[in-house]
Structure formats: C-alpha cells, structure tokens
Amino acid sequence: MGPTPRMSVSHSSLSSYLDSLEVHELPAGFQCGVHGFRFEPAELGGRKTAVMNLTVLALDAPTDDWAAVFTRNKFPGAPVKVGRARLAGGGALQAVVINNKISNVCSAGDGVMASEAVCNGVADALKLSGGAEAVLPLSTGVIGWQLPVERMLEELPAAARTLKRGSALPAAKSICTTDRFPKLRSVRACGGTITGFAKGAGMIEPNMATMLAFVLTDVAVPRAELRTMLGRAADASFNCASVDADQSTSDSLVCLSSGASLGKPPLDAKGCAEFEAALTELCARLAEDVVRNGEGTTHVIRVAVRGAPTEAVARGAGKAVVNSPLFKSAVAGNDPNVGRLVAAVGSYLGKVAPELDLSACTMRMGGRTIFAKGAFSLDAATEDELYEHMKGASLVNPVAGEPPSLPYPPHERCVEIEIDLAAGKAACTVHGSDLTQEYVSINADYRS
Amino acid sequence: MGPTPRMSVSHSSLSSYLDSLEVHELPAGFQCGVHGFRFEPAELGGRKTAVMNLTVLALDAPTDDWAAVFTRNKFPGAPVKVGRARLAGGGALQAVVINNKISNVCSAGDGVMASEAVCNGVADALKLSGGAEAVLPLSTGVIGWQLPVERMLEELPAAARTLKRGSALPAAKSICTTDRFPKLRSVRACGGTITGFAKGAGMIEPNMATMLAFVLTDVAVPRAELRTMLGRAADASFNCASVDADQSTSDSLVCLSSGASLGKPPLDAKGCAEFEAALTELCARLAEDVVRNGEGTTHVIRVAVRGAPTEAVARGAGKAVVNSPLFKSAVAGNDPNVGRLVAAVGSYLGKVAPELDLSACTMRMGGRTIFAKGAFSLDAATEDELYEHMKGASLVNPVAGEPPSLPYPPHERCVEIEIDLAAGKAACTVHGSDLTQEYVSINADYRS
CATH class of the missing domain: 3.60.70.12 (L-amino peptidase D-ALA esterase/amidase)
Structure with missing residues (x-):
C-alpha cells in the first residue's frame, strides 16, 4: 500500500x-x-x-x-x-x-x-x-x-x-x-x-x-x-x-x-x-x-505504514509521526529532519510493542529510502532531494507579503512518508499537518 | 496532594x-x-x-x-x-x-x-x-x-x-x-x-x-x-x-x-x-x-491529579493536559481557555477509562474552582483572575524588545492546575511547558 x-x-x-x-x-x-x-x-x-x-x-x-x-x-x-x-x-x-x-x-x-x-x-x-x-x-x-x-x-x-x-x-x-x-x-x-x-x-x-x-x-x-x-x-x-x-x-x-x-x-x-x-x-x-485546512497548516503529511502486527499498531505508528511536535515543526521549515521521524516511531513502538523485531524496518520519504537495517542513508544530495520534496508539498504562497498559509488549498500534494515495519501484514495510512507559528498564534488567543 | x-x-x-x-x-x-x-x-x-x-x-x-x-x-x-x-x-x-x-x-x-x-x-x-x-x-x-x-x-x-x-x-x-x-x-x-x-x-x-x-x-x-x-x-x-x-x-x-x-x-x-x-x-x-528550560517555554504548567483509579491514569490525565497543543498554546497567550483543559482530560479518559464515573470531578486553576458537577463556573471576574494567575507565572520578560523567553529562570512559579477525578485514590503531579511560536521557530530548522 x-x-x-x-x-x-x-x-x-x-x-x-x-x-x-x-x-x-x-x-x-x-x-x-x-x-x-x-x-x-x-x-x-x-x-x-x-x-x-x-x-x-x-x-x-x-x-x-x-x-x-x-x-x-x-x-x-x-x-x-x-x-x-x-x-x-x-x-x-x-x-x-x-x-x-x-x-x-x-x-x-x-x-x-x-x-x-x-x-x-x-x-x-x-x-x-x-x-x-x-x-x-x-x-x-x-x-x-x-x-x-x-x-x-x-x-x-x-x-x-x-x-x-x-x-x-x-x-x-x-x-x-x-x-x-x-x-x-x-x-x-x-x-x-x-x-x-x-x-x-x-x-x-x-x-x-x-x-x-x-x-x-x-x-x-x-x-x-x-x-x-x-x-x-x-x-x-x-x-x-x-x-x-x-x-x-x-x-x-x-x-x-x-x-x-x-x-x-x-x-x-x-x-x-x-x-x-x-x-x-x-x-x-x-x-x-x-x-489541509488545519489551523496554521502549511504541509499535509501522509504516512503510509505497512508491515505492522496489527492495524492498531500501524495507525498508532502513523499517528505518532503526525503528532510529534518536533517532526511537525521540522516539516513546517522544509527541514528533512528524518531523525525525528525515526525517534517518533521508536518512542511509540517502545511503549506499545517493546518486543517487536525492527531489524528489517525501512522508511522512505518522498519515494526515497532514508532508513534501512537500523541505520540512516543520508548525504548532502539526499538532503537536497528531501528538501525539494517538502518544498513542493508546501501550501505557503511564495509571494512575499502574503499570509503564511493560503486561504484555499492551491494543490493536494503531501509530504509522503512510507514506513514498512517488516513485522506483520497490517497497514494504515494516516494524514496529519505540520506545526507552525501560525497555529500557536491562532490558539494563543482564540476567544478574543 | x-x-x-x-x-x-x-x-x-x-x-x-x-x-x-x-x-x-x-x-x-x-x-x-x-x-x-x-x-x-x-x-x-x-x-x-x-x-x-x-x-x-x-x-x-x-x-x-x-x-x-x-x-x-x-x-x-x-x-x-x-x-x-x-x-x-x-x-x-x-x-x-x-x-x-x-x-x-x-x-x-x-x-x-x-x-x-x-x-x-x-x-x-x-x-x-x-x-x-x-x-x-x-x-x-x-x-x-x-x-x-x-x-x-x-x-x-x-x-x-x-x-x-x-x-x-x-x-x-x-x-x-x-x-x-x-x-x-x-x-x-x-x-x-x-x-x-x-x-x-x-x-x-x-x-x-x-x-x-x-x-x-x-x-x-x-x-x-x-x-x-x-x-x-x-x-x-x-x-x-x-x-x-x-x-x-x-x-x-x-x-x-x-x-x-x-x-x-x-x-x-x-x-x-x-x-x-x-x-x-x-x-x-x-x-x-x-x-522550565523547554524550547520556547514561557510558562511551566503543573497539573496535580488526584482521585484517580490508578497512578497510571492520574499520570496519563496530567500528561494529556500538558501535551495538548491547544491548551499549551492558550497558556502561552495567558488565555484561561479552560474548555480545552476539560476537553483534553475527557479525550484521554474516553480512550483509557470510558466507563469511569466523572460526575463528581472538580478542576481548579490558580486555586480557583472552575469546573464541578459536569459544568463550568465561569464569569468575567473569574476570567480576569485566571488571566492574572497565568501572567504571574510567565517567564517572559515584560521589557519591550527583549527576547520572548528569558535565558534564565526569573522565578519558579507555575500555572497551577488541580484535577480531582473523584473516582479513586491514586494521585500524580505532572509538569509540562506551554507551546510558543519560539518552539516552532527553534524546531523548524534546528540543524542549520
């Protein structure tokens, strides 16, 4: 999937x-x-x-x-x-x-x-x-x-x-x-x-x-x-x-x-x-x-998890990624901080499935493998590609002086993340938004 | 407690x-x-x-x-x-x-x-x-x-x-x-x-x-x-x-x-x-x-939960409050948005303890009862008092032109929240920080 x-x-x-x-x-x-x-x-x-x-x-x-x-x-x-x-x-x-x-x-x-x-x-x-x-x-x-x-x-x-x-x-x-x-x-x-x-x-x-x-x-x-x-x-x-x-x-x-x-x-x-x-x-x-319309959202993140022991674990792993404030903030800045992606998945699985064998787990971002066999594959060229992928999924108007996120969805592209836990047959795809200064600003004084 | x-x-x-x-x-x-x-x-x-x-x-x-x-x-x-x-x-x-x-x-x-x-x-x-x-x-x-x-x-x-x-x-x-x-x-x-x-x-x-x-x-x-x-x-x-x-x-x-x-x-x-x-x-x-030193933190939130069926539920309810992006953002703006406090507690308990009887649950903020018997007690005077409590716990330097959060802790005051679930004898006190634009800014491009 x-x-x-x-x-x-x-x-x-x-x-x-x-x-x-x-x-x-x-x-x-x-x-x-x-x-x-x-x-x-x-x-x-x-x-x-x-x-x-x-x-x-x-x-x-x-x-x-x-x-x-x-x-x-x-x-x-x-x-x-x-x-x-x-x-x-x-x-x-x-x-x-x-x-x-x-x-x-x-x-x-x-x-x-x-x-x-x-x-x-x-x-x-x-x-x-x-x-x-x-x-x-x-x-x-x-x-x-x-x-x-x-x-x-x-x-x-x-x-x-x-x-x-x-x-x-x-x-x-x-x-x-x-x-x-x-x-x-x-x-x-x-x-x-x-x-x-x-x-x-x-x-x-x-x-x-x-x-x-x-x-x-x-x-x-x-x-x-x-x-x-x-x-x-x-x-x-x-x-x-x-x-x-x-x-x-x-x-x-x-x-x-x-x-x-x-x-x-x-x-x-x-x-x-x-x-x-x-x-x-x-x-x-x-x-x-x-x-896509989330408060302050400038990127939609789509996480397709497969190879999970149960659908609940697949959903939970995807949610852990799209609910990680650190990863969400990095996405807002078009920063391919894939370390935070792996940390979020590991934090969740450490809580709910501590015995799971993740030695064959792979992760992809923008179609590119960034994690396999317990280690990252990162170099300057990969960073550039991931950056371009994230920038291409941005909903922000590049015109200077415009508001940080547009009042309409200019396209339906997402930051695409695929996680294969290689530890089962269940799958789930989760959508989430990035975390921006605008989100904080909206919610710091919503009622006034 | x-x-x-x-x-x-x-x-x-x-x-x-x-x-x-x-x-x-x-x-x-x-x-x-x-x-x-x-x-x-x-x-x-x-x-x-x-x-x-x-x-x-x-x-x-x-x-x-x-x-x-x-x-x-x-x-x-x-x-x-x-x-x-x-x-x-x-x-x-x-x-x-x-x-x-x-x-x-x-x-x-x-x-x-x-x-x-x-x-x-x-x-x-x-x-x-x-x-x-x-x-x-x-x-x-x-x-x-x-x-x-x-x-x-x-x-x-x-x-x-x-x-x-x-x-x-x-x-x-x-x-x-x-x-x-x-x-x-x-x-x-x-x-x-x-x-x-x-x-x-x-x-x-x-x-x-x-x-x-x-x-x-x-x-x-x-x-x-x-x-x-x-x-x-x-x-x-x-x-x-x-x-x-x-x-x-x-x-x-x-x-x-x-x-x-x-x-x-x-x-x-x-x-x-x-x-x-x-x-x-x-x-x-x-x-x-x-x-208190959290990235972008301008308030420490202390949540003392008691009356829980287990310590895990007490801890989880406290964590649900200090991990709610909406409530954290409101605290950053000194906005006593207690609705989000109750929503966060209810969301957590709906997942882990859907059968719990919460009819006698009370919540206090800054020492003032804001929720009892399933309903809020809110009026303009209460709002003013809660605002003053939050402002008093702020770590932000009130001097114009200073950075949004100080590079040292000027005091140890917290936004004080007490939750009595009235559904057991376990208790736990949790500390968390608010969510600010500075947090997002720091994490949108940490590595550069």
Whole structure:
C-alpha cells in the first residue's frame, strides 16, 4: 500500500477554489439555509459581542435512513448527548440545525434543554410534524459557554426563510469557525449523489477527527446498512487524521439519505458495496481536506505504514509521526529532519510493542529510502532531494507579503512518508499537518 | 496532594542565576573537564562546520556503586546500547564521557564501535586501569549523523587536561545543546553531597524525560540499593515531565557514588531512606528545571491529579493536559481557555477509562474552582483572575524588545492546575511547558 493517488488540482485564487466547489450540489430532497447574527455572550459580561451562524439542513420528508458517529470524549457536548438519544430512539429525522461560535459543552446551564429548545424552534419554523424529535442539533465553538437560546429562537425563522436547493456551499461555509476554507466533496454513485461537507481546523484527532461532518445522499440506503457503513468509513478516514491530537468534545459525523422518501427502491447488497466504496472515498477526501485546512497548516503529511502486527499498531505508528511536535515543526521549515521521524516511531513502538523485531524496518520519504537495517542513508544530495520534496508539498504562497498559509488549498500534494515495519501484514495510512507559528498564534488567543 | 511547595527564587539576570548555581560543587572524589572544538559533519558534505563539546566526569577511583536508567525508545542510540551492556556487565566505572551536537543514533557507520573507540580514548587519556569498560559514553544532538571519532580522539587529551574539582557548572553548561540555561541542583544528605545536572530542552517526554541527567554523590550507597532508588526517583520526577511528548532515543539518567572508594561505610536502611528522599527531591527539581528550560517555554504548567483509579491514569490525565497543543498554546497567550483543559482530560479518559464515573470531578486553576458537577463556573471576574494567575507565572520578560523567553529562570512559579477525578485514590503531579511560536521557530530548522 503506497500513497493514495489523488486528482490533480491546482488553484491560484480563493475564487477559483470556490468555483470548483460550486458544482457540488445538494442531493435531491435536501435544502439548506444559513443566517448569521450578532449577540452578547453571557460569559463576557457585556464587554464584547460575537457573531453566530445558524445553518439548517432540511429534507422534504422525514427519513428513517440516517446514521451518526460521535466523539468518545468523556465530557461530550450537550448536542452529542441529544444526538445519541435520537440515534438510540430510532425515530425519523427531517432537519439538522448547526450553530457555530459556542459548542454547548459543560456550560453552567442545562445544555441539553438548550439544545432541545433550539430543535423545537426549528420544528416550529419548518412546521415539522415530527416536532423537536425530528431535528438533530450540532454545535461547535467555544467550550464552557452557554448557548444564547432566546436569541437563537428569534433568529431561526430568518434561517428557515433562506432554505433552498442547489449548492451545498452556503452550508459548508456557514458551519466554519477558524476554518480557512470550506470543505466540500461530491461523488455520483448508485444512480444518485453523495455530497459531504465538514468543518474543523483545531482540536482534531482520532475517534471522529473533524468536529462536524455531514454526508447527504439521495441514494436509498436502508438505515441498518447505512449505520454499519458509516462506522467503517469513519474509521478509515476521519479516524486516520490528526491536526493536533486533541479529540473534541463535539466531534460528530452525520449521514442522511432522502432516497426512500423520494420513492427509490432500497439498495441491494451489490449496490451497498458500491455505495460504501464511494462513501469511504468521500470521507477520506473530506478528512484530508480537514487536515489541509488545519489551523496554521502549511504541509499535509501522509504516512503510509505497512508491515505492522496489527492495524492498531500501524495507525498508532502513523499517528505518532503526525503528532510529534518536533517532526511537525521540522516539516513546517522544509527541514528533512528524518531523525525525528525515526525517534517518533521508536518512542511509540517502545511503549506499545517493546518486543517487536525492527531489524528489517525501512522508511522512505518522498519515494526515497532514508532508513534501512537500523541505520540512516543520508548525504548532502539526499538532503537536497528531501528538501525539494517538502518544498513542493508546501501550501505557503511564495509571494512575499502574503499570509503564511493560503486561504484555499492551491494543490493536494503531501509530504509522503512510507514506513514498512517488516513485522506483520497490517497497514494504515494516516494524514496529519505540520506545526507552525501560525497555529500557536491562532490558539494563543482564540476567544478574543 | 496539592502543588509542591517550592523555594522562592527570583533572578533579574543571567549572571545572578549563574551565581546561584556556582555554589553547587562536585561531591568529593569527582572532577569534571570540558573542551569544545570545531569539526565538519560528514553528512553536510563540507558545506558547514559545527562545534562539539566534550565533557568528562572522572572519579578518583573506580566505583561499583553506580546506576542508570535508559530510554525505552525502540531505536535507541549506540551509547544507550553500550550503557546497557556496562550496566548488565556489573563492572566498575571510573569516568563518563559526554558529547553534544551528534547523538550517535542509527547512523550509517557502526555506532557502538564509535562509542567504544571514544571510551578507549578516554581510558588512555586518563590512564584508567579498567580500560574502555570503565568509561560510560553518552551523546546528545542530531539523530542519524555519525560521530567524528578521529577528531574526538584528537581532542580528548585536551578535555582530560581541564579536569578539576569544585563547581559542576562547567559540566552542566558543556552538555547543553538548545538549552537556554544550565540545570544544576545540589543537596546535603546523609553526611555528604548529592549534585545533579541535566540537559534537555526538546524531545522531552516520559520514560526518562530529559535527554541526559547526571547525579553524583560522595555518600556510600551500595549498588543494588542505588539502582532501585534511581528507578523509583526517575519514575517520580523525570517520568512526570513533558515538554513536547517526544521521547528521545538518547534519554539517560546516570548516578555515581564515590563514597565507598573514599572509605565511607555503606548506608544502612535508615540512611538509604534519607538518601532516597533527597535523591527523589533533587530529581524532581531537575525535571522541573528541564521543563522550565523547554524550547520556547514561557510558562511551566503543573497539573496535580488526584482521585484517580490508578497512578497510571492520574499520570496519563496530567500528561494529556500538558501535551495538548491547544491548551499549551492558550497558556502561552495567558488565555484561561479552560474548555480545552476539560476537553483534553475527557479525550484521554474516553480512550483509557470510558466507563469511569466523572460526575463528581472538580478542576481548579490558580486555586480557583472552575469546573464541578459536569459544568463550568465561569464569569468575567473569574476570567480576569485566571488571566492574572497565568501572567504571574510567565517567564517572559515584560521589557519591550527583549527576547520572548528569558535565558534564565526569573522565578519558579507555575500555572497551577488541580484535577480531582473523584473516582479513586491514586494521585500524580505532572509538569509540562506551554507551546510558543519560539518552539516552532527553534524546531523548524534546528540543524542549520
């Protein structure tokens, strides 16, 4: 298993990138609406105001065919608790409401009641027969603050009035917080459309890497199959990505199908296989987009690990590389400091598999072998080649005076690392981002 | 268990800090010598030169009473392999040789043979009857490069000629790489002296947090007891510290006693208890020094976890906080982003103890309760107090135009965090550093 082949993309401006996303339409049976408003967060004591976006996704008819995967953080947000209850309840959904700016996690008030009140407001505004139970709430933003429920209820009708079919781009933009660009992907499969979008830039790690991701389809996938497939797709995509090893309290991946309500017959086994492949690829692309959009990210690092005794060890070794602050910092500087690569792998394996025989382990970077038989092969020419490989994967605008990382992805190249532990048959490919001064700067005072 | 009380220190300049260290003398029976020289690293193809320091610690007579703890990294450096062999061999030591700049890890040549050649050079220069076997080699610096053995052998006699008694400061300075200041501590115990010094600024995490640390004593501690005590002391000090979660390939803690060779009687059980307490406290102070000296560090974060089901969970929860890039970045900006604190704890516990009941968990920062019964207690006044607490723990020079972090520790205050999981009786206190733009800058191009 080597690096996954990727479409060649190249964008020279934000508008050319956004133009490429405009073609990603909502599947049949879906509408989205977005609305922003200014409010005073209670915790700031009237000193400052903030802007919140409300995003509403609505289906033309309720659907039983939906699935969701949530964070495993021990302090989950109130919307995650509500979502789990909806999932367990087995009822139909007809709308999703997402707010940014405040994540409704461990706030002083009753967060679940706040989320339910917002769902109720959506059900009223959309006149949903299923009531609040037919609405799934999601929140992202500052942890610990309370949702401004009254203000949200005042503004929800305005959000409902903006509902329309067509591009999913307004929703993909509206759910963002510190994201630099919207992350939106679409594929055709099984005679229908699968469209996904995600937000997330920091607090990005395993067990649902992105804070919030949505996959909408008009293919009629029965609920049970959809839930199984979504779990597997998340495992192979978002759960193999990391910006900063921090697992959010809000991570949620939601998938809704309008197919059955459009009168389409349910997918058969062969159709399900095709759908799952397309779903998994879409999630993988979105997860990579999330990493590429990571806070301050100037390089995406792709680590393909093989020859591991188990998939967990393969994934862990890859994660150890993309979560090593030292290696990430070196990548930011286009510094081929492969010693730190080997140190990160050795540190992880020393903890989880101290008896593993690594005498035949090899590592490659940019397609070039840099470590074999327990020793490095390094010289000045190799250093130059590795430097050029890293520079070629940089997302930084070479024009002087431009910001350190671009507000859109100019290409999809990665710093390519291959690790063959030669100690088993399991494999896993992990994506991560470098660590830059911009990341620190963004996170040193996010809330101000 | 709350924050450990610390001596009040306050230094207004590097020289006042260094003056305070000058009093830390080598114990009786020890000498140190230091010597720097310029060389051409083979891997740079003659493009650049570098400076290497040789540091020699010598005992007046061979000692059987020594102990060492080494990294568990799966790609250990050649000196670690040699050190493990010396430890297993059970022979006496009379000297330690340390070089910086190149760590002799996984280099293209035979690293063990290179380390042994250097030991042989030391034995010749010091005319040691025990030969190379009586010399312990340690290296720190760039991973993957080869030791310039010929040049080191040429320069070793010059290092040997500088051997002298008195201050350990020359050795503490000489072993540094990117360290901002030397880390040196000394205590009186059991009628003798224990003097320790350490180097390490990046690639600092568990299982021997500092890359290299040395503890010298003239107390006569028998070998078996010394080895047991050193393991426990490392566990309670260096293994509870983290700058960047990266466990080095070279981490080593070495302890040597000259007591028996000075004719002192071996410690009895009561003496051993006193010695171990002093040793553990010394190691804890050194470990905290290492964190305070972390690359780009502007705050030390102390996390006291209690109420955990096991010590491992207590340690892991503390480590999760001090290794969270988001929380570390917030601390750098004096931003009391306690949401990230709770998210980091929840992310860790969700992985290792998903069934734990956290309903009675409380968290405090700067002595103020910020989280209880599943919710935050936050308001503008609390935010102001937390901000002042963080600012008070800052190591940054408030004088405009000064570097972002000082080249000496002006005080020993920490950002104090207390977490009571209320789910058991185990406790652990962990130290870590914040994450700054300077850390990234240092590590984006360390080798140039």
